Amino acid sequence: MLWFDVFPGKRVLLVIGVCEKLRMVIANCLYQEEGTNAMKKKCKRSLNLLSLILSWQFIMSGPALAYIDPGTGSYLFQMLMAGLLSSMFAVKIFWRNIRVYFSRFFSQSDSQGHENE
Amino acid sequence: MKTSDQVLASSFRDPSGFLFVSEEILYRQVNKVYQEHYCHLIKSGLYDSLIQDRLLIPHQEVLDEFPSNADVYKILKPEAIPFISYPYEWCFSQLKQAALTTLEIQGRALAHGMILKDASAFNVQYHLGRPIFIDSLSFERYSNGHPWVAYRQFCQHFLAPLVLMSYCDIRLNQLMEIYLDGIPLDLTSSLLPWSSFLRFGVLSHIYLHGKCQKRFSSATISSTSGSVNNNAMLGLIDSLKTTIDQLQYKHRESLWSSYYTDNTYSDEDMTEKVVLVGRVLDEIQPETMWDLGANTGRFSQLAAERGIKTVSFEGDPVSSEKHYLTCDESKEKNVLPLIMDLANPSAGIGWAHQERQSLVARGPVDVVLALALIHHLAIANNVPFEKIAEFLSSLCETLIIEFVPKDDSQVKRLLSSREDNFHDYTQSLFERAFETFFRIDQSIAIGDSQRILYIMYSE
Known part of the structure; x- marks a missing residue:
């Protein structure tokens, strides 16, 4: 088991981060030397591709255990969307709580008003 | 065992x-x-x-x-379910309610430390007027952080057909009969109009999800390494629920959905027909009935009021949708409206043609009611009387069938744009063909309409 399996939620970001850092270090070393713009572009493209491949190789490993095919893309899509869906859900719950609080607050003040009348 | x-x-x-x-x-x-x-x-x-x-x-x-x-x-x-139906036989609202039921179950499962390991639309059945989950083995213990294994299946089985029915055409649920594991998301994306992608749920769960499936189809994945925390999982379920909740079928009238109000029959004839059919059902007292060509279910309702378990088959999805919404509103437990083209009824499909049963294999039934149907099969679809009689005899023990003569306005409507070469379409030849497979017990004229109601028993 790899050490970052202990923190599975951060695995994707960690791997992408490490690959991106690696890409930047190599690119900086290469760009310090003189070269044509075309060569620089080609080099950048190759490194981007390498970074992507390395990321997926780290993320996608091991056998699937489900009895139905979860679909690699579907599995990955959930991981990619996790942050966004989580934040959207948190905001939704937050607003719902605020609405519930104010609706209770106003209904209480309404009932108090009626009692005073 | x-x-x-x-x-x-x-x-x-x-x-x-x-x-x-x-x-x-x-x-x-x-x-x-x-x-x-x-x-x-x-x-x-x-x-x-x-x-x-x-x-x-x-x-x-x-x-x-x-x-x-x-x-x-x-x-x-x-608990026994009297009739098994399939998603490609459901109208829009039936599929929508089945999807929301599945999500409700998924939400409750998560709250109890479990998750649905599959989300097939075939795991939901209509029983006593409501969708109910039938697979007790679909639950497994949930390890926090793991993605939902059945997310792809849910999107393909429920979301894709619903989105297509809502944005494109209500008849597109028929794709579920071709794609038994749900409609592929790339196909769904290609059929949807651009305006549908303005909805976050459609854009993400259909379009981007489909793109992701295509791009990473050959990669391998570990189900032991998860990265979807509990909040994200709840967010995913909530997002799917919101997307499905917002989907609406924009009601458009079809040729047949206003049949009862837009025809040339007098009110007296229709009332007499209702009384006659009710009286016949009281005499026979069946437990189960199939109403073939049920339209919006006026006669199925007669059976339901008498406690008869009725399945109403109708080829027009708009009429079936209307019928289901009426049943849903009145919380009707005895009627199940389904979409079925009787000229091409559901076949045995899936592995070895046996995974999903044909219509005939799900019978026989006590009574078949076939009102205002014979001219659609014999004239509009060119099916000879003998073949109709043979098919109906394989479905039931008792047949209540209405003969519609050639002089009838509805038959004239069918013949208005084609040559009349239906010389065999007569009452006597109808009786002769049906007598091969049934014993005709009664024939009753319906008011002044020239239509005849027959009660026959299978030989």
Whole structure:
């Protein structure tokens, strides 16, 4: 088991981060030397591709255990969307709580008003 | 399971167990590999919670009635469902309610530390007027952080057909008959109009999800490495629920959906027909009935009022949708409206043609009601009387059928744009053809309409 399996939620970001850092270090070393713009572009493209491949190789490993095919893309899509869906859900719950609080607050003040009348 | 018992042809994919029939009663075997998950389903209170709200089919444990073997952990006897229907026979609102039921179950499962390991639309059935989940072995213990294994299946089985029916055409649920594991998301994306992608749910769960499937189809994945936390999982379920909740079918009238209000029959004739059919049903007192060509279900309602379990088949999806919404509003428990083209009824499909049953294989039934149908089959679809009689005799013991003569305004409408070469379409030839397969018991004229109502018994 790899050490970052202990923190599975951060695995994707960690791997992408490490690959991106690696890409930047190599690119900086290469760009310090003189070269044509075309060569620089080609080099950048190759490194981007390498970074992507390395990321997926780290993320996608091991056998699937489900009895139905979860679909690699579907599995990955959930991981990619996790942050966004989580934040959207948190905001939704937050607003719902605020609405519930104010609706209770106003209904209480309404009932108090009626009692005073 | 005894040696004489028969395993259901559709129950072979899940290693957790299978369905079998013993002495005409359906049972489910739970294998030992599923023991941990089954115990958690019962002990966590999830089973009771789902049963209480009629979301899951209740069962009894009957292990003592069967000989034991090395694989068996439990034998369950689920509550019987009189008629099995399939998603490609459901109207828009039926599929939508089935999808929301599945998501409600998923939400409750998560709250009890479990998750749905599959989300097939075939795991939902309509029973007593409501969708109910029938697969008790679909639950497994949830390890926090893991993505939902059945997310792809849910999107393909529920979201894709619903989105297509809502944004493109209500008839596109028929794609579920071709794609038994749900409509592929790339196909769905290609059929949808651009405006639909302005909805976050459609853009993400259909379009981007489909793109992701295509791009990473050849990669391998570990189900032990998860990165979807509990909040994200709840967010995913909530997002799917919101997307489906917002989908609407924009009601458009079809040629047949206003049949009862837009025809040339007098009110007196229609009233007489209602009284006649009611009287005949009172005489026969069947337990089950199929109403073929049910339209918006006026005559199915007559049977339902008498406690007869009725399945209403209608080829026009708009009429079927209207009928279902009426049943849903009145909480009707005895009627199940389904979409069925009787000139091309549901066939036996899936593995070895046996996974999903044909219409005929789901019969026979006590009574078939075929009102204002014969001219559609014989004239609009060119089916000879003999073939119609033979088909109907394979479906029922008693047939209530209406003969519509050539002089009738509805037949004239069918013949208005084509040559009349239906010289065999006469009452006497109709009777002769049906007498080969049935014994004609009664023939009653319906008011001044020249139509005849026949009551026949299978030979």
